[in-house]
Amino acid sequence: QVQLVQSGAEVKKPGASVKVSCKASGYTFTSYGISWVRQAPGQGLEWMGWISAYNGNTNYAQKLQGRVTMTTDTSTSTAYMELRSLRSDDTAVYYCAKAGSVSWYDYWGQGTLVTVSS
Amino acid sequence: DIQMTQSPSSLSASVGDRVTITCRASLGVRNYLAWYQQRPGKVPKLLIYAASTLHSGVPSRFSGSSSGTDFTLTISSLQPEDVATYYCQKYDDAPLTFGGGTKVEIK
Numbered sequence: 001q002v003q004l005v006q007s008g009a010e011v012k013k014p015g016a017s018v019k020v021s022c023k024a025s026g027y028t029f030t031s032y033g034i035s036w037v038r039q040a041p042g043q044g045l046e047w048m049g050w051i052s053a054y055n056g057n058t059n060y061a062q063k064l065q066g067r068v069t070m071t072t073d074t075s076t077s078t079a080y081m082e083l084r085s086l087r088s089d090d091t092a093v094y095y096c097a098k099a100g101s102v103s104w105y106d107y108w109g110q111g112t113l114v115t116v117s118s
Numbered sequence: 119d120i121q122m123t124q125s126p127s128s129l130s131a132s133v134g135d136r137v138t139i140t141c142r143a144s145l146g147v148r149n150y151l152a153w154y155q156q157r158p159g160k161v162p163k164l165l166i167y168a169a170s171t172l173h174s175g176v177p178s179r180f181s182g183s184s185s186g187t188d189f190t191l192t193i194s195s196l197q198p199e200d201v202a203t204y205y206c207q208k209y210d211d212a213p214l215t216f217g218g219g220t221k222v223e224i225k
Contacts (some may be wrong), residue, residue, distance in 0.1 A: 104164055
């Protein structure tokens with residue numbers, strides 16, 4: 001069965017970086033991509049971007065351009081999302097989701113809480 | 119970028135009621151529209167894709183429809199387990215924007 005297992009909660013100071021992992025199993029990793037979605041406390045879902053696990057092509061939300069990097073390691077079927085220059089409004093639960101380049105999200109990770117606080 | 123506007127932002131209905139949630143795209147997204155359910159404290163779950171195709175395992179009381187740039191999610195008979203926030207998402211092209219969400223409660 002398809003599973004996406006994310007890394008654990010993080011607490012970071014403003015200005016620091018965070019790298020969240022998402023380990024996939026139960027499907028051919030390189031046949032799909034991974035999208036990242038975040039949700040600030042009490043707020044809605046925000047699309048952050050997508051990476052192809054086939055060729056590493058990426059597409060990032062404009063507001064995060066320059067601060068976010070998405071990568072994959074096909075040897076371990078793991079996707080990573082790194083966010084730099086963290087601010088308090090980056091505090092959120094970060095989700096990964098299995099996704100084609102143009103598709104809905106049928107499988108999601110369990111979420112990773114990233115708290116940015118001094 | 120195309121904006122996705124959901125209405126209402128919240129609603130309260132009785133068990134057994136028919137509930138309708140609307141999502142309007144600022145420009146055409148063809149039928150590249152998905153609906154998700156997020157129960158309190160849980161991970162979002164896919165309900166519908168391609169505007170009207172029910173995802174595997176989703177109860178048949180959920181349905182989706184479209185008319186131009188307007189999309190509708192209908193719960194034919196509201197159940198207690200349907201208490202959740204519902205989100206639409208366009209996936210025709212990046213950015214894959216979500217609507218602002220509709221919180222559904224039981225009266």
